[in-house]
Amino acid sequence: MNIAPSVLTADFTLLSEEIKSIQDADYIHIDIMDGHFVPNISFGPMITKQISTLSACPLDIHLMVTDPLRWIEAFSASKPAFITIHVESNDLDETIRAIKKRGIKLGLSIKPGTSLEALEPYLGVVDLVLVMTVEPGFGGQRFMMDMLDKVKRLVSLRKHLHHPFLIEVDGGVNQETIGLCRDAGVDIAVVGSYLFNQKNRQKAIRDLR
Numbered sequence: 274m275n276i277a278p279s280v281l282t283a284d285f286t287l288l289s290e291e292i293k294s295i296q297d298a299d300y301i302h303i304d305i306m307d308g309h310f311v312p313n314i315s316f317g318p319m320i321t322k323q324i325s326t327l328s329a330c331p332l333d334i335h336l337m338v339t340d341p342l343r344w345i346e347a348f349s350a351s352k353p354a355f356i357t358i359h360v361e362s363n364d365l366d367e368t369i370r371a372i373k374k375r376g377i378k379l380g381l382s383i384k385p386g387t388s389l390e391a392l393e394p395y396l397g398v399v400d401l402v403l404v405m406t407v408e409p410g411f412g413g414q415r416f417m418m419d420m421l422d423k424v425k426r427l428v429s430l431r432k433h434l435h436h437p438f439l440i441e442v443d444g445g446v447n448q449e450t451i452g453l454c455r456d457a458g459v460d461i462a463v464v465g466s467y468l469f470n471q472k473n474r475q476k477a478i479r480d481l482r
């Protein structure tokens with residue numbers, strides 16, 4: 274299992290130490306919120322760029338914004354491994370082209386209330402599918418168990434399509450729920466509050482893996 278710490282719950286007054294504490298992770302997950310697609314605002318491309326200079330760990334940028342197309346160029350400056358947009362957001366096809374033409378891997382995320390059918394037209398082109406296991410907007414929420422079924426259905430669709438996209442989950446992952454994710458077939462787990470509440474993050478990342 275690959276681990277992608279979400280810096281949303283990090284202490285931003287100590288950002289460089291916080292980033293150093295998770296440098297053994299597989300990705301750093303960057304949660305971008307516009308106060309419109311979700312009822313919260315996080316941070317933008319400037320802070321993301323600064324985070325990218327603090328670590329060699331590849332970035333996994335999760336855009337929870339209504340109009341992702343407006344932001345692709347600005348976030349590309351951080352040279353992320355993935356930019357993940359929501360299937361519920363605007364101008365999907367054009368945004369997908371904008372991400373791909375920059376050589377950045379494409380992630381598509383799906384909210385708990387959206388059915389997998391919405392993703393199906395894109396499963397042949399995505400590099401990653403991000404299944405939200407909480408309602409997006411805030412860290413520290415409870416893992417929605419019924420999303421495991423969505424993951425399992427995605428695993429069988431993947432097998433059927435012969436297209437090797439990665440499956441990631443985001444929200445409420447901790448030392449208990451991560452085992453269920455692994456059993457369901459998840460490749461990458463985003464971990465926010467659970468990890469940043471641990472003193473020894475290196476050990477916590479190892480244990481979660």
Ligand code: DX5
Pocket residue numbers: 279281282302304335407408409410411412413414443444445446463464465466467
């Ligand atoms: C929720 C974000 C998540 C969240 C994860 O909208 O996309 O990445 O910060 O945090 P925890 O692990 O605390 O649920």
Ligand code: ZN
Pocket residue numbers: 279302303304335443463
């Ligand atoms: Zn996220």
